[in-house]
Amino acid sequence: MKTEIGLRDYLSTRRSIPAFQMCEPxxxxxxxxxxLKLASRVPDHGKLAPWRFIVYRGEERARISAELATMALAAKPDLSQEMIAVENTRLTRAPVVVAVVSTAAPHFKIPEWEQIMSAGAVCLNLLMAANAHGYCSNWLTEWFAFDEKAYPLLGVKPGEKIAGFIHIGSPQVPPTERPRPELAEIVTWVGEEA
Incomplete structure (x- = not known):
């Protein structure tokens, strides 16, 4: 079946492009x-949709990045000029950044852990959906994904967590391969010998 071969080929070569190597368009x-519609098609026990999206585009990315830089400098006044420059570009390295926000919460039937994993699946699906549309993508978290003081600035509500920031754009350079784990190092076989 052609679809399976195409998907297999894609998965065997899927790579991320660093956000700082992305450009327009x-x-x-x-x-x-x-x-986002494609990204939402993930395993979701109980049909809770325990995640949501925040899309950062245009000039708002620069404004938010500048405020993140101010927060980073307040926390670490001795930041180097190089790191200040990095902080000022957190959301401007790619033309579009999508926050995948986990809304996982206690539930009488669905374990919170399953809800969190569903948000992770959304992140991976969004990477692949961007690639399917001809764009490159990268899944990052960075310090502000874990600093709740940054959440109001980012549009994240109390009780929510950031599963990842998906950076989407066009590649400035071709993707390069990186070392992958050997199956013998990551697979345990139980049962009959293969």
């Missing part, structure tokens, strides 16, 4: 909505 609003 980025996806238009309709493309982003298409990507």
């Amino acid at each position: 980025g996806p238009e609003k309709q493309e982003i909505e298409d990507m």
Whole structure:
């Protein structure tokens, strides 16, 4: 079946492009909505949709990045000029950044851990959806994903967590391969010998 071969080929070569190696063009609003629909098609025990998206585009990325830089400098006044420059570009390295926000919460039937893993699956699906639309992508977290003081600035509500920031754009350079684990190091066989 051609679809399976195409998907197998894609998965065997899937790579991320570093966010700082992305450039315009980025996806238009309709493309982003298409990507988010695809990203939402993940295992979701109980149909809770325990995640949501925040899309950062345009000049707001620069404003938020500048405020993140101010927060980083307040926490570490001795930041180097190089790191201040990095902080000032946190959300501007790619044309579009999508926060995947985990809304996992206690539930009478669905373990919170399963809800959290569903948000992780959304992140991976969004990477692949961006690639399917012809863009490169990268899943990052970085310090502000874990600093709840940054959450109001980012649009994250109390009780929510950031599963990842998916950076989407066009590649400035071709992707390079990186070492992958050997199966013998990560697989345990139980039962009959293969």
